[in-house]
Amino acid sequence: MIPARIWTLGLATAVLATVTPRPAAAQRSLAEALRDAERGAYGNRMAAGASRAADAQSLAPLKGILPSVRFEAGYVRTTDPIGTFGATLRQRTITQADFAPDRLNYPSAVGNYQGGVVVEQPIFNADAWAGRQAATRAADASHAQEEWTRLSTRADVVRAWYGAALATERVTMLTSAARAAHAHVTQAEAMVRQGLVTKSDALLAAVRAGEIDAQLAEAVGGASIARRQLATLVGAPDAAADVTPAAQAALPEPDRIRAVVAGDTADAAPQQGRADVRAAVRGLSAARADAQRTRSVYLPRLNSFARYDWNSADRLYAGDKNWTVGVMASWSLFAGASDVAELRTAAGREESARAAADAARARARLDAEETRTTLAVALTRLTIAEQAVRQSAEAHRIVARKYEGGLAGVVELLDAQAAETQSALGLAQARYGAIAAAADRRRALGGDPGTLVVLDETAAPVASAAPSITTTDHSSR
DSSP, X not given: OOOHHHHHHHHHHHHHHHHSOOOGGGEEOHHHHHHHHHXXXXXXXXXXXXXXXXXXXXXXXGGGTSOEEEEEEEEEEEOOHHHHHHHHHHTTOOOGGGGOHHHHHSOOOEEEEEEXXXXXXXXXXXXXXXXXXXXXXXXXXHHXXXXXXXXXXXXXXXXXXXXXXXXXXXXXXXXXXHHHHHHHHHHHHHHHHTTSSOHHHHHHHHHHHHHHHHHHHHHHHHHHHHHHHHHHHTTOTTOGGGGEEOTTOOOOOHHHHXXXXXXXXXXXXXXXXOHHHHHHHHHHHHHHHHHHHHHHTTSOEEEEEEEEEEEESSSTTOSOEEEEEEEEEEOOSOOOHHHHHHHHHHHHHHHHHHHHHHHHHHHHHHHHHHHHHHHHHHHHHHHHHHHHHHHHHHHHHHHHHHHHTTXXXXXXHHXXXXXXXXXXXXXXXXXXXHHHHHHHHHHHTTOOGGGGHHHHHTOOOGGGGSOOOOOOOOTTO
């Protein structure tokens, strides 16, 4: 049977192979991930499609505003007395013989090619103008919603990209800790054979090492999922390796994080034009215009037209042409219950849109207050985590000195090492938490979370984030 320590050391080696950075061409910086998401993120693509559809829909009411031109063509053959006389008259082929009673009552079949060009010019259609205004404002609301979706996606990418960096950093730390722990287990077993410690010390050391192995296995799985989450977010779910944070990427140092996000901690109100608020307000404006449209159907309509017509027994658009011009006025005072239903439906949509606009404003104010508090707490946690790292490192150093002097057992040394590792992991988590809080803060104020890309430009190598590990060779004692 393979000894447990050999198996776990093999696991550590496999982990290192798993998280070893791929060639630079297959990796992405945060700026590149943001650009990928701008083009490929599912939410962005859906929002862009909705905006294009809204733009297209805003053209539909122009049917009642702009002129229209159409061509008509047809062929008719009939023995109907009125039809045959009218077709012959339109073709201007009437003769005296056509007025004979028998021929008028029982005409021969007559064929007629009809061609026409019709121009229609709306003069006043109040519902079309109101509908155009409503559709244009709805398109504006859709564009604002698309902008908000893109800002939200950028915040998600910042969190996911640094989340992947955090996951890789956790694996690096735990791999180093696992190697050191198994080295201590090996030392303890050697000391048992020499009679320097009891077997229980070696067994407890193996238990501690197993706990680190379990954390390492969890971290490896988490790193893989984090990369896939990032890949899915930018719209490339089958190319997780292509969006892996670059080899030099790591969570920035605490001082750098504070310097970049310091301005975000100020008490500030969200921008007046925050995209989601702007979308809700424009949606309300569109709902009001649509309600006006439903009321406008009760106003008179005035439209004009002009047309040329050709009639021939031989072919289309042949023979002499006729022209006709006219103006048509109509006024529908009541067209049935459907108009009443549409009027009430539009009023209900306006009421709902008003509530949505009020909710968006309130949510924006709440987001500003909540994210300011969250960021302040995250920075406080960051300071506490830094202090914990210093304290645990010093405690580990003291226990290591005692262990070297034979005043502390291997289990106590492993406990000190585990405390330092956990505090280092806590600091990494605190650094990530501060970045995520800053991204949410900038989004809440209506800013661009993507500006946090400056953190990636100054990030330290992953290896520098690993906790200090002390190993001592006691095999000769």
